[in-house]
Amino acid sequence: MRDFHLPGRSPVLAANGMCATSHxxxxxxxxxxxxxxGNAVDAAIAGAVLLGLCEPQMTGLGGDCFVLLKPAGSEDVLALNGSGRAPAGASAQKLRAQGLSAIPLTSPHAVTIPGAVDAFCTLSESHGKLGLADTLGPVIPYFDAGVPVAPRVAFDWAQAVDTLQGSARDTYLMAGQAPQVGANFALPGQAEVLRRLAKDGRAAFYEGEIAEDMATSLQALGGVHEVGDFADTACEWTTPISGTYKETELVEHPPNGQGATAILMANILKHFDIAAMDPFGAKRAHIEAEAAKLAYDTRNRFLADPDAMSRLDHMxxxxxxxxxxALINPKRAMAAAAPLSEAVHRDTIYITVVDRDRMAVSLIYSIFHSFGSGIASDKFGILMQNRGAGFTLERWHANEMGPGKRPMHTIIPGMLRENGRVNMAFGVMGGAYQPNGHxxxxxxxxxxxxxxxxxxxxxxxxxxxxxxNVETGYADSVRAELYAMGHDVQTPKTAIGGAQAIRIDESGYLEGASDPRKDGCALGY
Incomplete structure (x- = not known):
């Protein structure tokens, strides 16, 4: 139990249902x-879609998502891959011929086909109760009328103004500037997209006028995207992967997400007596940092589109x-492992919902970098992700950019299972930090x-x-000790990541938590 003399917040308790998210x-x-x-699927879709308005720098209809789902009355976990693919005309060879060694973050080459909308439609149809129209109905008025800009959102917005280009500057800036805290921000063009989705389902987004708007906007900037690339988009149900840490099963989404990295890192940490260390001391931070270097280097070598990856069992x-x-020296930092293969970002939203029947949804949804590629469709203002920057241009690498391939993804939802029972849905935002955060x-x-x-x-x-990067919550003495071990210690400009969780107590109640690094909260009823 926390010290009630100190600033902080208690977990939120409820019996009937709960949501934890960042707004x-x-x-x-x-x-x-x-x-x-509605059930947990309906609620997660409604909340996630609204986050595209409340936190537009983080996510939106032009992005991807991954989902872990525990159905009511079952302890099984299902995984839904809602990440989009590179267009059929994508070519690493052509980009290398232009002298590029990496995919430019704000170019149309970094834009993969958005997969989240297809995943939401699939979830609603297969596991929802209300139907997509009823789920989206209460959300659409927010897009028309707007919402006040929250403090953390305003901070992030101001850092990313220069990313926005072309018509995106008209849609996402106010008189050419980032909005201030409390300014009203609306997306009426996307309200119309949601109305069409509610009426006609996924075809309204991936075919016809909306798909043409996205494709032609990208083509005008040199993109190779065709309307057919959007029409061919399809999410996939997959099988989760897992590992065990102190009798708790860590359930993760399989590749092309980086959940295997979290499992590998936890498996490395098993070899050290973490419990004997100061939780916020230098020894634990050092061991964790070394484990992360090794786990992430392994990820960069092997993780890719599952159709191109052959070393998952090895990870x-x-x-x-x-x-x-065995490579970790408890007293000395090793040299940095290979640079991350994807451009690092901190911009993702996570939402988890558990309902009265104990269906649990763990959903993470992102446009990758802050404001994604910075490119918006001209008519409807759909901001396009830059997930293609997760590819490498290295020839013959499993994660080499190619037609119809999915890039290595940083976003990962999580669940925990103990004694055969799923007892928690959780997620940690923060791009590359996410496996470390798990x-x-x-x-x-x-x-x-x-x-x-x-x-x-x-x-x-x-x-x-x-x-x-060491947050200011660590003592200066810890920073000094880490520096003496050989770490290049710096204070990050923004807090590292964000997180939400819902614990399903064996006695029946729900316990929710939300990260103070974000604007959000846990709510129950």
Whole structure:
């Protein structure tokens, strides 16, 4: 239990249903959806779609999503891959011939076909109760009328103004500037998109005028996207992967997401007595940083579109983790592992919902970098993701850009299962940090006995491309000790990531938590 003398927040408890996400309006819409008879799928879709308005720098209809779903009355977990593919005309060879060694972040070449809308339609049809029209009905007026810009959103917006280009500047800026806290922001063009989705389903988005708007807007900038690329989009049900840490099963989405990296990192940490360390001391931060370097280097070598990847078993094996753990010097930082193959970002939303029947949804939804590619469709203002930057241009690499391929993705939803029972849905935002964040959250729970809110609140560190980012919540003495170990210690400009979680207590109640690094909350009823 937390010290009530100190600033902080308690976990939120409820019996009938709960949502935890990064914006209060989205959490409220999700809870309202549950209260009027919808289930966790309906509520998660409603909340996630609204987040595209409340946090437009993070996510939107032009993005991708991954979902873990525990159906009511079952302890099985289903995985839905809602990530889009490169267009049929994509060619790493042509980009290399232009002298490029990486895909430019704000070019149409970085734009993969958005997969989230298809996933929402599939989820609604296969596991929802209300139907897409009823689910989206209460959300659409927000897009027409607008919402006040929240503090963290305003901060992020101001950092990314220069990313926006062309018609996107008209849609997402106010008189050429980022909006201030409290300014009203609306997306009437996307309100019309949602009305058509509610009426005609996925075909309204992936065929006809909306698809043509996206395709022609990209073609005008040199993109190779065709309307047929949008029509051919299809999400896929897959089988989750998992690993065990101190009798708790960590359930992750399989590739092309990086869930295997979180499992590998947790497997490496098993070889150290984390529980004997100060949870916010230098020794734990050091071991975690070294484990992350090794796990991420493995990811960069092997992780890709599942149709092109052959080393998943290697990443998940106990032998691999043991061999990597043996490389760690408990007193000295190793040289940085290979640079990350994808451009690092911090811009993602996560939403989790559990309903009265204990259906649980863990959903992560993103346009990759802040404001994605910076390219919006001219008529409807759909901001296009730059997930294609997750590809490499290295010839013969499993993650080499290619026609119809899915890039390596950073976004990962998570669940925990104990004694055969799914007892938590959780997620950690923050781009490359996410596997590290999953491992830290898990060890906070299992090694230090923290409740879920305390486990989220605690200070974070993350080693990324040779720099160890250490939040201000760490003591200066810890920073000095890490520096003495050989880490390049720096303070990040923004807090590292964000997280939400819902725990399903065995006695029946729900416990929710939301990261103070974001504007959101957990709500129940």
């Amino acid at each position: 209060p309006l989205a959490a409220k819409v999700a809870i309202d959806t549950l209260a009027r008879g 998940l094996s106990a032998e691999t983790a043991a061999a990597l753990a 491992a830290r959250f898990l060890t906070n729970l299992k090694d230090f006995g923290m409740d879920i809110q305390t486990a989220i609140d605690g200070p974070r560190s993350f080693t990324d491309q040779g720099v160890m």
